[in-house]
């Protein structure tokens with residue numbers, strides 16, 4: 341499926357639906373929403389044709405964030421008191437201008453956009469999320485990457501006083517991820533600071549996280565504190581843990597199975613927690629990124 345600018349859902353229905361969801365979520369989630377502040381996107385781009393938004397209660401109540409537990413329902417509870425202010429992001433490595441930016445500065449780097457993206461987890465479920473953010477490229481440009489920089493290495497915040505020990509989570513912390521520089525600079529690659537019209541809930545990776553819609557969800561590293569521009573392909577948490585299952589690229593690919601299960605279909609989570617089984621699309625439906633990989637054997641570079 342292609343991204344379209346056209347509005348498939350009439351604007352009025354969309355707004356009503358959002359108001360309804362916001363109201364319902366307030367009642368359901370109660371204190372969960374206490375820390376969230378309203379966030380207005382300057383413009384709405386990347387609306388998806390034929391896709392319904394996944395309810396707020398699922399997007400913010402069914403999470404993978406191993407620093408706050410390995411069950412989907414744990415992060416919302418265990419991250420409730422996660423301290424995300426003050427927050428800074430360090431940009432360094434092969435850059436002309438290494439710098440440390442505080443969150444207020446980051447929020448003013450580019451106009452905020454609402455982007456409705458499909459999110460496909462490698463575990464075989466998917467959701468549709470109205471993110472708020474701006475292209476990661478706008479942040480990277482601040483540091484002026486040098487000609488040596490070929491990859492971007494990203495690191496999550498880790499504090500053993502607030503988060504689980506690696507031994508409980510089964511993966512090393514801090515969580516690390518990476519992209520090739522051209523993937524990182526692609527206009528679809530989003531630095532998200534909010535969702536559903538508000539600042540990111542803690543369990544979704546407050547105060548800022550990566551969203552790469554054509555890759556499996558684990559590439560979308562949460563609560564980022566450090567970004568390094570580097571020459572060599574950086575290590576990533578899940579490929580370190582199980583390389584045959586989780587490669588560096590991890591583009592959504594229905595033809596390359598996970599060792600434990602097929603990737604041909606996915607469960608699209610929906611109302612009332614009932615899912616619909618649908619076919620998984622190459623690059624999660626974002627076929628316009630295929631040119632990034634021309635000439636590459638995607639069975640080998642998975």
Ligand SMILES: Nc1nc2c(c(=O)[nH]1)N[C@H]1C(S)=C(S)[C@@H](COP(=O)(O)O)O[C@H]1N2
Nearest residue numbers: 403404405406461496515557558560561562
């Ligand atoms: N730091 C960190 N980032 C992370 C994870 C994690 O455990 N720790 N889980 C990843 C996985 S597997 C997925 S599917 C998405 C889930 O994002 P969501 O909870 O906002 O849907 O976050 C990704 N980012």
Ligand SMILES: [Mo]
Nearest residue numbers: 461462557558
């Ligand atoms: Mo995931």
